[in-house]
Amino acid sequence: MSEAAERFAQFKLVLLGESAVGKSSIVHRFVKNTFDNMRESTIGAAFLTQSVHLAESNTTVKFEIWDTAGQERYKSLAPMYYRNANAALCVYDITSRSSFSKAQDWIKELKKQAPEGIVICLVGNKVDLKDEREVDEQEVAEYVEELNQEQSSAGAPAGKVILAECSAKSGDGVLETFNVIARALPVEDAVGGARNRQLRNKRSSGVDLSRGRQQQQSQAASSCC
Amino acid sequence: MSLYEAPATTTGHLALPTDKTHSRSGSSYSGNYSFINMYDCPSPGSSHAVDPTVESELEELHLTEELNSAKRLGEVAEVDEGDEGDGQGQGQGQGQEADEDSSVKESDTSDSKDGTIVGSDTSGTNAGSQVSATMVGSSSVLSLARNSNISVSTRTSSIPFDPTSSILDISDQAVHDQVLKSNFDRYGFKKPSSEGSNGVSGERYNTWFKDYSRYLERNKKKWQALMKNNGLGEAESRTKPPNRFPPKSDKVKKLIRKGIPAEWRGNAWFFYAGGHEKLNKHTGVYEQIVRDTEGVHNKDTEVIERDLNRTFPDNIYFNKSLETKHLKDSQLNSSAGKEETQSIKSLRRVLVAFAHYQPHIGYCQSLNFLAGLLLLFMREERCFWMLVILTERIIPKVHSANLEGVHIDQGVLMLCIKEYIPQLWGILGKNFEGETLSEDKILTRLPPVTLVTSSWFMSVFVGNLPIETTLRVWDILWYEGSKSIFRISLTICKMCLEDTAFNSRGNVGSGAEIDQIELFQFMQNYPKTIIDPNILIDNCFKKIGGYGFGSLSQDEINKCREFVGKQRARLTSKKQSVMKAEMSDEERRALQSSGFDGEIHDVYGFHRSIMSGVAWNKNISNRMKKKWKK
Numbered sequence: 001m002s003e004a005a006e007r008f009a010q011f012k013l014v015l016l017g018e019s020a021v022g023k024s025s026i027v028h029r030f031v032k033n034t035f036d037n038m039r040e041s042t043i044g045a046a047f048l049t050q051s052v053h054l055a056e057s058n059t060t061v062k063f064e065i066w067d068t069a070g071q072e073r074y075k076s077l078a079p080m081y082y083r084n085a086n087a088a089l090c091v092y093d094i095t096s097r098s099s100f101s102k103a104q105d106w107i108k109e110l111k112k113q114a115p116e117g118i119v120i121c122l123v124g125n126k127v128d129l130k131d132e133r134e135v136d137e138q139e140v141a142e143y144v145e146e147l148n149q150e151q152s153s154a155g156a157p158a159g160k161v162i163l164a165e166c167s168a169k170s171g172d173g174v175l176e177t178f179n180v181i182a183r184a185l186p187v188e189d190a191v192g193g194a195r196n197r198q199l200r201n202k203r204s205s206g207v208d209l210s211r212g213r214q215q216q217q218s219q220a221a222s223s224c225c
Numbered sequence: 226m227s228l229y230e231a232p233a234t235t236t237g238h239l240a241l242p243t244d245k246t247h248s249r250s251g252s253s254y255s256g257n258y259s260f261i262n263m264y265d266c267p268s269p270g271s272s273h274a275v276d277p278t279v280e281s282e283l284e285e286l287h288l289t290e291e292l293n294s295a296k297r298l299g300e301v302a303e304v305d306e307g308d309e310g311d312g313q314g315q316g317q318g319q320g321q322e323a324d325e326d327s328s329v330k331e332s333d334t335s336d337s338k339d340g341t342i343v344g345s346d347t348s349g350t351n352a353g354s355q356v357s358a359t360m361v362g363s364s365s366v367l368s369l370a371r372n373s374n375i376s377v378s379t380r381t382s383s384i385p386f387d388p389t390s391s392i393l394d395i396s397d398q399a400v401h402d403q404v405l406k407s408n409f410d411r412y413g414f415k416k417p418s419s420e421g422s423n424g425v426s427g428e429r430y431n432t433w434f435k436d437y438s439r440y441l442e443r444n445k446k447k448w449q450a451l452m453k454n455n456g457l458g459e460a461e462s463r464t465k466p467p468n469r470f471p472p473k474s475d476k477v478k479k480l481i482r483k484g485i486p487a488e489w490r491g492n493a494w495f496f497y498a499g500g501h502e503k504l505n506k507h508t509g510v511y512e513q514i515v516r517d518t519e520g521v522h523n524k525d526t527e528v529i530e531r532d533l534n535r536t537f538p539d540n541i542y543f544n545k546s547l548e549t550k551h552l553k554d555s556q557l558n559s560s561a562g563k564e565e566t567q568s569i570k571s572l573r574r575v576l577v578a579f580a581h582y583q584p585h586i587g588y589c590q591s592l593n594f595l596a597g598l599l600l601l602f603m604r605e606e607r608c609f610w611m612l613v614i615l616t617e618r619i620i621p622k623v624h625s626a627n628l629e630g631v632h633i634d635q636g637v638l639m640l641c642i643k644e645y646i647p648q649l650w651g652i653l654g655k656n657f658e659g660e661t662l663s664e665d666k667i668l669t670r671l672p673p674v675t676l677v678t679s680s681w682f683m684s685v686f687v688g689n690l691p692i693e694t695t696l697r698v699w700d701i702l703w704y705e706g707s708k709s710i711f712r713i714s715l716t717i718c719k720m721c722l723e724d725t726a727f728n729s730r731g732n733v734g735s736g737a738e739i740d741q742i743e744l745f746q747f748m749q750n751y752p753k754t755i756i757d758p759n760i761l762i763d764n765c766f767k768k769i770g771g772y773g774f775g776s777l778s779q780d781e782i783n784k785c786r787e788f789v790g791k792q793r794a795r796l797t798s799k800k801q802s803v804m805k806a807e808m809s810d811e812e813r814r815a816l817q818s819s820g821f822d823g824e825i826h827d828v829y830g831f832h833r834s835i836m837s838g839v840a841w842n843k844n845i846s847n848r849m850k851k852k853w854k855k
């Protein structure tokens with residue numbers, strides 16, 4: 001790869017979804033390529049980072065991963081999670097209907113409250129448990145289609161919900177999901193790798209460029225929830 | 226009463242916390258283990274949850290209460306010599322319920338508008354009743370099974386209320402050596418296998434453990450001397466954990482800070498937290514709730530079920546598969562790995578009962594870790610009442626449905642960091658744009674680092690600090706109250722700041738931007754490396770490096786909590802009234818992200834002068850300033 005062309009972009013990604021759908025498991029599969037049958041439930045939030053390299057654009061995308069706690073009452077912390085987020089993974093468990101409607105609620109909330117350019121990905125986890133499937137693939141596809149149509153008819157830019165399935169246990173689809181998200185992020189606009197780190201870390205540079213326009217004006221007054 | 230008097234239904238040997246080099250299947254093992262069973266055995270065959278001794282405990286309590294009120298008249302208020310002399314109610318109170326935290330009113334189901342956290346402490350006056358040193362409760366029996374072939378026995382579900390747990394007595398050299406060799410520590414937790422984000426390596430653990438066990442031995446002697454001086458049967462303390470302890474005093478407090486002997490822990494926590502009083506006031510209540518809630522299905526139980534197996538999956542008492550994993554060649558049938566341990570069953574009952582008893586809390590994730598740790602040290606009825614004490618009196622509202630208590634305490638912690646560790650505040654207190662947050666914004670827009678620190682409050686450090694360090698903090702918590710959580714949190718923050726790795730990341734003082742996520746990761750992982758509890762405790766109380774947080778008083782915390790709570794409530798109601806108006810999503814978003822908050826701040830600007838009642842401890846601030854000038 002040519003040095004001059006290599007680029008670097010950093011994005012904040014937040015995981016949302018009902019408790020025990022496997023958010024932490026997906027993150028650990030992605031970051032450490034491991035899986036534990038019994039993982040401790042997440043209290044508050046957990047922070048991890050991992051990068052993916054996109055060969056076609058010679059860009060390294062570093063994800064700041066905010067793994068959240070799934071229980072309903074943690075919702076009061078949610079605005080802090082998705083403030084300034086560039087991407088959100090709304091996770092459900094394909095063996096649990098209720099977790100799917102929870103994921104739908106999250107998408108609704110994100111569309112209302114989150115930064116406008118946010119990339120939303122709806123992920124069905126635990127596909128290794130095919131026999132116990134409760135959430136029909138077809139149904140999910142239709143839901144997303146409908147959602148995306150509404151979006152475009154409302155004249156809103158981008159903002160299409162990405163659809164994915166994976167298994168943190170087997171590893172199927174996990175890396176692919178993050179790759180798809182990385183491609184959907186506006187890396188083209190992000191700061192090039194030659195720029196110094198300090199600049200990149202300033203939210204006003206690298207990440208500003210990667211987000212929609214409108215929500216920017218807010219930043220001076222509001223840092224977090 | 227020995228283990229072997231357990232009912233005939235006794236089956237299932239709980240895994241020995243050792244690796245597979247130790248066969249646990251009975252006869253082949255002939256090590257010199259001593260196991261301490263901290264729990265009494267309920268009468269065999271009885272379906273009763275309640276300890277048969279409770280009634281006698283109750284009688285004793287009445288007796289001793291009279292005795293003590295007589296005694297109290299002659300008592301002299303104690304001075305808190307271990308601290309920096311703030312003189313504001315630091316554990317001088319001897320009364321169980323009269324300690325500082327009782328000034329925090331029990332929370333109720335109504336919302337927090339008026340800030341139910343009130344008042345200052347009673348500055349050491351013994352207003353409350355006292356569970357005395359003369360109380361005799363036979364609810365704990367220690368069983369020694371020396372030279373036994375069978376390590377620990379667990380009871381089957383026919384006696385559901387007494388999860389047996391044991392803590393290895395490492396004063397026995399052979400046991401000590403076994404712990405060193407084992408993959409599991411003395412509490413049944415798997416030792417970490419490699420250095421990394423999950424703490425420390427097994428090797429580093431062992432190096433520390435060798436030293437620390439000598440410390441524990443010396444410390445135990447001090448405890449025994451203290452007990453003896455207080456006329457608390459030496460004989461008793463040799464053979465079983467005492468059920469009563471000396472009344473609160475400076476001497477006791479000092480020793481508590483040095484650590485309670487592990488095998489006495491459950492009883493000491495229960496005693497100093499006021500557990501006996503609570504239990505005696507509610508005889509039979511737990512048993513009744515358990516009966517009432519059996520088989521209940523609701524939102525809470527659903528979440529509880531999902532959390533049971535995610536509570537201490539690395540502990541043999543909670544994870545049956547660990548047992549079978551290192552027992553491949555045992556005779557146990559193959560289904561063993563799928564069975565629930567007694568501790569999991571107890572955990573379910575306690576959490577379900579708690580959700581029922583405290584409907585304004587219900588079940589909150591993190592309670593599983595609190596109950597889980599308690600269950601390693603006490604039977605489930607006591608565990609239940611300890612949870613009640615914690616959530617009613619020590620950290621009220623932290624687990625409530627809207628987690629408002631967490632937000633309030635984070636606000637308080639952030640204000641403390643700003644005041645006492647300004648260098649750290651310079652880093653943490655920035656928003657994403659590099660602007661340093663002012664007081665007003667701290668309260669309403671908590672800095673994102675509070676996502677890390679809130680779990681310190683919700684789980685009271687379980688899973689955040691290494692187990693032994695957590696236990697030492699808990700020793701202090703049950704004795705001294707919620708200020709301990711703040712003191713320890715500040716100490717951790719201070720230690721983070723002083724760590725060279727943090728410095729290189731944080732560019733302290735250089736004014737450079739820091740990658741927030743790296744900062745959070747550091748703050749999240751650093752506490753897991755504090756394997757030696759004494760380092761944390763000494764940093765907190767002994768002013769290592771010129772300052773500590775031992776003088777941060779409960780009074781200061783309470784006033785600060787009250788302040789933050791009120792301000793947040795005002796802002797919330799203001800916000801709601803503005804948002805109620807019909808508006809489109811677009812408008813709402815625009816309002817929220819533009820001048821909306823600024824406007825609110827203009828109206829309700831939290832200027833320093835408004836922080837009435839919050840008096841910072843200049844002693845700490847000045848020390849800090851001195852230190853960082855250098």
Ligand SMILES: Nc1nc2c(ncn2[C@@H]2O[C@H](COP(=O)(O)OP(=O)(O)OP(=O)(O)O)[C@@H](O)[C@H]2O)c(=O)[nH]1
Pocket residue numbers: 017018019020021022023024025026036037038039040041042043068069070071125126127128129166167168169170535
């Ligand atoms: N079969 C299967 N089980 C999974 C998979 N992913 C996660 N699990 C299991 O599901 C349970 C919950 O996983 P977690 O990763 O802890 O769930 P979470 O979404 O982080 O839950 P909270 O932290 O409570 O919000 C664990 O017991 C996992 O082992 C998967 O892909 N397949």
Ligand SMILES: [Mg+2]
Pocket residue numbers: 023024025040041042067068069070
């Ligand atoms: Mg999780």
